[in-house]
Amino acid sequence: MDITVEVTEKGDSQGVAILMHFGSTLPVMSPLPPADPRLFAHDPRRRWSEAPAPDGWRELHPALARAQARTSLRAAPDARATQVSEALPGEALERLADEGEWAWVRTPHDGYLGWVRQQEVGPAWAPELTVTALRAHAYAEPRVSALIVAELCRGARLSRGAGERVTEDHRCWQPVTLPDGQAAWVQEVILAKVDVSDPATFALSLLGAPYVWGGRSAWGLDCSGLTQLAYAACGAALPRDADQQEAALQRVAVPQRGDLAFFPGHVGLMLDGRRMVHANATAMAVSVDTLGEGDYGGRLLASLRGYGRWPT
Template sequence: MTVSDPPLPDPRTHAYDPQGGWAEETLRGRLPERDWTWVTARPARAGNARLSLRARPDALAPQVTEALPGEALEVLREEGGWARVRTVGDGYLGWARMEGILPGEAPSGETLTVGALRAHAHAGPKVSQPLVAELCLGARLTRGPGDVVTESGRRWVPVALPDGTGAWVGEGVLSPTQAADVADLALRLLDTPYVWGGRSAWGLDCSGLTGLAYGWAGRTLPRDADQQQALLTPVETPGRGDLAFFPGHVGLMLDGRRMVHANATHMRVTVDTLGEGDYGARLAGSLTGFGRWTR
């Protein structure tokens, strides 16, 4: 009788490269024996712009996910201007350009989280001032020195962007997006463009939408649809806020049949009804199950 080898850790969340012969230190004892070079993760964070994480250290490689401005990262390896990084929030790995990464943890000071779906930072406390950064729901800033400035009835907050650059944001940018439940927030994102690997209101993929909606409600989901399905509790009859799963796809149910999802058929976030019309029929025919958050 042969004893089979234990399955290898998921390479989407565990960093190892059999071809290059390196692996993260936490995988000692979990990989086949060989002369591994062990690497230790060090803290970092995304810079002022959304950071694209790619499947390979190549600008033409597919984007697998993205880190939001100021988001906490771990850097595991550097190679030719690229870094193998992990997003701390959902533990997902990808290759990113070094120039978009800031070393170390966030600076001390009051952390401000962007609450608007999409927003900008300005060079000064006035709407006519130049834009200096593109922001999104969940981006992290630091409170800057000085007082709030009122201009034409608008209140402007001094902030520091992730790289320390001073900027100003309208106070409303920091007010949390209001949503009664995860379905309400997902509906706020209707017509957002479909972007493979996207995680923000500037562009989303299917699991990016569900992860964003759940995350804003304080429920952290894994990055990919199959990982989300494995985490949630299967249910036969879906309710509002449950997730619907298909091969390589996920949507968020609004009721027993209607679903909001980021999809490449319409190339945007839409609402579709399972079993209705040609597309709805195809969705219903490929449905693999529903999942509910019960944690």
Template sequence: MVPIPPDPRTHAHHHDTQQAEESLRGQLEGSGWTFVIPRPVSAAARLGLRAAPRADAAQVTEALPGEALERLWDDGHGWVYVRTVQDGYLGWTRLDGLTAPQGGETLTVTALRAHAFAGPKVSQPITGELCLGARVTRAPGEVVEEGGRRWVPVVLPDGTDAWVGETILLPLPGADPAALALRFLDTPYVWGGRSAWGLDCSGLSQLAFAAFGRPLPRDADQQQAALAAVTAPQRNDLAFFPGHVGVMLDDRRMVHANATHMRVTVETLGEGEYGQRLQAGCTGFGRWTP
């Protein structure tokens, strides 16, 4: 038997506790494994998923409000090992950040950042923080018009009744991930982040493509392996570097979340000191294909 690659990002198995997900039964070396059937849960709000069950452990990714997760096992001290369903990524998060999946009509937030309110008026208290890709449930009741604005009654992922402006739910125009990525300019860089409140390089590319139904894996190396390699980049191709990725705006310009500037910026490959370093370190380009 050839063992599976021990990639902790996508294969739920811990040798120290001898726990693994049921789908790996018969694929792991040794005996004494306890196999667990994943259970569906949701993120009650934005949740940092960490490399270990500790608050000071590195954030490896982020679950968005209402995002579908799978609960695998607990550490007995308030931490839970979970998987993000949309990209299969694993990490530890706090139990109190999880909730049961809601029924009913699901609405997806299309604004980069948004708030939910206690009532259908901008002066009402803010009851929730939302972002591109977050999911809320349509609540019973009619849309309310107020001051030229339209308010939709919703239930937030944590079960709170709230109202959101209809504009944060409107379909995105076109199918241009590069244009959407550009809207994130100056968003703070956050390791493991996946929202306009803070994100990393592969979080930006993943969000920009997912908004138009083009799924990508979580990390830069995974994204490079998933895409078709090309030598002459064009708009909406991805540029890859060791541990880094950016979205091409044309054959030379690239938008990316980077720790050099600690924000989302645009660079021209080969131009200026930073652009020259990027061009020298480029390991290739990838193109999303159906």
């Protein structure tokens, strides 16, 4: 007997997690463990599992690694499989297993599992630099007209490169080593410390950023990617998906700025008692909408499940 799973919204059910491991059809070979399969590596088809593994199964032990660029985590080892999350350039990974040209990995900051191409995974490292700009580029030489060699984003990790800083037309350039080992140059402004105390203000800085299912950066992100990124900017670690975030926060009846609003398969960040900033798959961009206002706002309010607040 086969169980066919259909998923319409990310984070609304265990379907995303099941698809991550088995594709759209799951052969019933072994019961899944009670742990969340988006976070706990257990694959009956391949007979792989984290400890404790059943007898006769391969027990998986994570090895530290890194993402060599902005890397899609996919639901299955297939380039056509759904992107379920994203690893940022230089971000730490845990490598669990390999299959052909693919590696099964976890992003340690939120424990999320997915498949990436092996060529996108590098050895573990200890980068000294963190990109704070929402979007940025690395260059082959220390000048703005030089060849762009990499796309970067907030949270990307780099190492200091060989050589000295260069000042060019009042611009300060830092030599860096990219996560894939390539030498490059970035302007120091993209590494400048940015103090963020309000997740709502940070989320508003991403207005107009494109909606991308599974995305986690200003180059493209989904609803829970936006809220996770906004909270991370304030030093608070949210889980990856909307339902996980809902379970992690304290329920409140009356929202205030910075609270999250939850809907079936969707999450937004409240600006006040009614307005919400969210990565909007209808507008295909980060937008601000008012609960109960207009046709779209009315549909949002009708489907509202409640509000969550970071524990104080």
